[in-house]
Amino acid sequence: MSTPTFPSTPDLPPPDPAAALSVRGLWKRFGDKIAVAGIDLDVPAGSFFGLVGPNGAGKTTSLSMATGLLRPDFGTAAVHGTDLWARPDEAKAMLGILPDGLRLFDRLTGAQLLTYAGLLHGLDRATVADRTEDLLRAMDLVADRDNLVVDYSAGMTKKIALAGAMIHAPRVLVLDEPFEAVDPVSAANIRDILRRYVDDGGTVVVSSHVMDLVQRMCSHVAIIAGGHVLDVGTVDAVRGEQSLEDRFVDLVGGRKGSEGLEWLRTSSGSS
Ligand SMILES: Nc1ncnc2c1ncn2[C@@H]1O[C@H](COP(=O)(O)OP(=O)(O)OP(=O)(O)O)[C@@H](O)[C@H]1O
Numbered sequence: 343m344s345t346p347t348f349p350s351t352p353d354l355p356p357p358d359p360a361a362a363l364s365v366r367g368l369w370k371r372f373g374d375k376i377a378v379a380g381i382d383l384d385v386p387a388g389s390f391f392g393l394v395g396p397n398g399a400g401k402t403t404s405l406s407m408a409t410g411l412l413r414p415d416f417g418t419a420a421v422h423g424t425d426l427w428a429r430p431d432e433a434k435a436m437l438g439i440l441p442d443g444l445r446l447f448d449r450l451t452g453a454q455l456l457t458y459a460g461l462l463h464g465l466d467r468a469t470v471a472d473r474t475e476d477l478l479r480a481m482d483l484v485a486d487r488d489n490l491v492v493d494y495s496a497g498m499t500k501k502i503a504l505a506g507a508m509i510h511a512p513r514v515l516v517l518d519e520p521f522e523a524v525d526p527v528s529a530a531n532i533r534d535i536l537r538r539y540v541d542d543g544g545t546v547v548v549s550s551h552v553m554d555l556v557q558r559m560c561s562h563v564a565i566i567a568g569g570h571v572l573d574v575g576t577v578d579a580v581r582g583e584q585s586l587e588d589r590f591v592d593l594v595g596g597r598k599g600s601e602g603l604e605w606l607r608t609s610s611g612s613s
Pocket residue numbers: 372375376377395396397398399400401402403404
């Protein structure tokens with residue numbers, strides 16, 4: 343069976359071949375809801391790129407389309423210049439993905455799951471065995487290597503999924519909320535691993551709600567809301583003289599305080 347190709351998109355500018363990830367005109371509609379309304383992004387190679395936005399902004403939908411997990415209604419995505427939909431095997435071999443709400447084969451042990459991920463990526467058994475041990479150590483999961491993933495905590499599950507995304511040493515890591523539910527020590531270890539990966543020439547794209555983390559960790563950031571990119575650039579350029587959090591709130595708006603919840607004040611409640 344031939345690979346389904348995306349409808350031709352003659353009006354879109356070509357992807358930037360120098361970018362690690364380049365998307366043009368991505369659109370996605372679910373029924374009446376336009377989740378992503380024409381997003382263009384170039385993630386520079388070697389950058390630590392943060393994607394931030396309010397709940398429902400379209401981050402997960404955009405990342406899913408940019409990594410081949412969800413077919414766009416319109417638009418293109420390229421990984422280091424390779425069209426994701428025209429040459430999916432080649433493009434996906436360069437990607438390590440931690441999707442949101444990933445379903446794992448959780449009746450495998452942690453070590454088995456990493457072995458499975460490594461073999462699936464075509465690595466030989468000796469390399470898979472070495473890397474499995476290295477990753478279990480890096481993620482502080484050695485003691486739980488032979489336990490079933492179904493019995494892992496949320497943070498442990500996130501870490502084993504992240505390890506699985508890294509085992510084939512991809513050129514680009516795309517991680518949806520990688521620090522959610524992860525304890526502070528493990529989060530610091532993961533940040534170190536990701537920083538070293540970027541120092542060695544890799545590219546990381548993370549979505550996060552934690553502005554402070556993105557400000558400290560990322561070199562570049564895109565703020566998206568309502569399926570549009572509101573601002574993108576280096577973190578310093580986007581935030582200017584403000585903190586990233588203040589810039590985010592200014593751009594996105596929506597601060598409501600406790601307006602309309604006066605009944606929640608315990609002092610005015612009936613006893
Ligand atoms: N499979 C789907 N079916 C219907 N609507 C969807 C689907 N996936 C996403 N949406 C809608 O698209 C919009 C964008 O969702 P998306 O998950 O991309 O947002 P997000 O920025 O990742 O949000 P969050 O920060 O809350 O994770 C939302 O309004 C959501 O309800």
